[in-house]
Amino acid sequence: MGESEFLAQAEATLSRIEAALDRLNDQDLLDVECSRSGNVLEIEFIDNGSKIIVNSQAAMRELWVAAKSGGFHYRQQDGVWRNTRDGSELFAALSALVSAQGGAAVALA
Template identity: 75%
Template sequence: MTESEFLVAAEATLAALEAALERANDNDELDVECSRRGNVLEIEFIDNGSKIIVNSQAPMQELWIAAKSGGFHYKLKEGVWRNTRDDSEFFSALSTMVGEQGGTTLQLKP
């Protein structure tokens, strides 16, 4: 994958994630505030002040997540972002992290 292709895929993923979280907030499913600076999406849980940070790393062609449960790296494989250690899917894993930190069940999808 070229760097340009990676940047397009990463941007689309971050934009979709931000939109999904904002919809969940608007629908009172989750009390969260998202802020975006370039390739970094910061998700703050209003009730407890905890955060999840999602960012793209172009040199590595990875998306990184930093959450209370740890740090995770994802590479795009056949159109799906997969954890570089356990092959778990990005949106599924992030749904679990959001649930743990936000205290609610939310299914994020690509």
């Protein structure tokens, strides 16, 4: 995958994550504030002040996630962002991370 293709896919993924969190916030299922600065999406949990950071790393062709439980790297495999260590899917993993830090069971789609 070339850099421009990666950047387009990463941008679309960050936008998808942000939109999913905005919907959950609008439905009062989660109290979060998302902010974007370039290739970095910062998710702040209002109730406890914790954060999850999702950003793209063009040189590595990866999306990186930093959460209270650790740091994770995701790379495209057959059109799906997969964890480079355990093969888990990005949105399933983010759902678990957001649920843990946000205090409510949610599913990002």
